[in-house]
Amino acid sequence: MFELKKILGAMLMPLPLLGILCFIALVIALRTNKLSAYIGIFAISFLLLVSTPFIGQQIIDPSSQLKYTFHSNQQPALDKIVVLGCDVNPNPQLSANSQLGNCAKSRLVEGLRLANIYPNAQLIVSGGGYAKVTNSSLMQQTAISLGVDATRIKQNPAAMDTADEARLLAPTLVDFKVALVTSASHMARASDLFNAQGVDVIPAATDFYDFSAWPTHKQYIPNVEVLKAVTRYWREVLGSAWINVRRWIDPEAL
Known part of the structure; x- marks a missing residue:
């Protein structure tokens, strides 16, 4: 009962709840505009997946930061x-x-x-x-x-x-x-x-992120803290790419 309460509570948080509602709405929209619906389904599915501790952990790879x-x-x-x-x-x-x-x-x-x-x-x-x-x-x-x-x-x-x-x-x-x-x-x-x-x-x-110790019932539920960690990871990817471009244009830059 305790874990069920925690699972239901986590699923009712804004990110997973609204994400699932958007997914359902897009599935319904497949009847009228398939291309837009498919794009929307892909986007919302990707957002929800990278927001789960299990997937987020693979992306940010906390062990590499030690x-x-x-x-x-x-x-x-x-x-x-x-x-x-x-x-x-x-x-x-x-x-x-x-x-x-x-x-x-x-x-x-x-x-x-x-x-x-x-x-x-x-x-x-x-x-x-x-x-x-x-x-x-x-x-x-x-x-x-x-x-x-x-x-x-x-x-x-x-x-x-x-x-x-x-x-x-x-x-x-x-x-x-x-x-x-x-x-x-x-x-x-x-x-x-x-x-x-x-x-x-x-x-x-x-400011390390590590979700490996989170209980099993939380590993597959989208969480805003995981999304925040993945967002920071992505910002670093973009930042490093920008530095490389600047240095390619001007070796003396940055």
């Missing part, structure tokens, strides 16, 4: 800890940490963990934002509220994407021992961009 975990026992010292920006939700009525999205919080927590292990390392928080509210300023305010000395933190508020972050920060990072903190799915592209600027970074990934 090489980006940071091992402090292998790094006796660090000079710089760079935390890349992510999502922000500006709202002046909220505290700084509440304006950071989950991705940004996850990255900042890892940065603060490393800052605690390496008390002499400079903490660099990066990322632009909206209007006058930047990811870097919110991260700095949050870090200070959690006990980090303000003089130890440097902002990089002008960067609007990872290429900007690498380009703007490179002059202050070259020849230093640098830990790069970003999401596990983003680490390969981010490291590549920093390496291209002459900065040899040590990966310190966070």
Whole structure:
């Protein structure tokens, strides 16, 4: 009974429920417009499939991201800890940490963990934002509220994407021992961009996705968290493809 309740509850969530309703509607539409219906059925079927933990797990391949975990026992010292920006939700009525999205919080927590292990390392928080509210300023305010000395933190508020972050920060990072903190799915592209600027970074990934431990009754039900993970994976595929195109056009680009 417990598992049945969980299955029914999961199936009634917006993604699986509306997806199934769309699928049924498209099957009915086959009577009048077969081509459009077939395209719709393929699209909605693909969306639902990649949103299931079982399929999503095969796409994102969490085990391949484990090489980006940071091992402090292998790094006796660090000079710089760079935390890349992510999502922000500006709202002046909220505290700084509440304006950071989950991705940004996850990255900042890892940065603060490393800052605690390496008390002499400079903490660099990066990322632009909206209007006058930047990811870097919110991260700095949050870090200070959690006990980090303000003089130890440097902002990089002008960067609007990872290429900007690498380009703007490179002059202050070259020849230093640098830990790069970003999401596990983003680490390969981010490291590549920093390496291209002459900065040899040590990966310190966070924000991992792994659905292998989810119970069996959830493995085949579409879930928005899985869709989010697959979306991030796809964004990295597109981002890497764009970098390759830019470099093909101009070898000096990025």
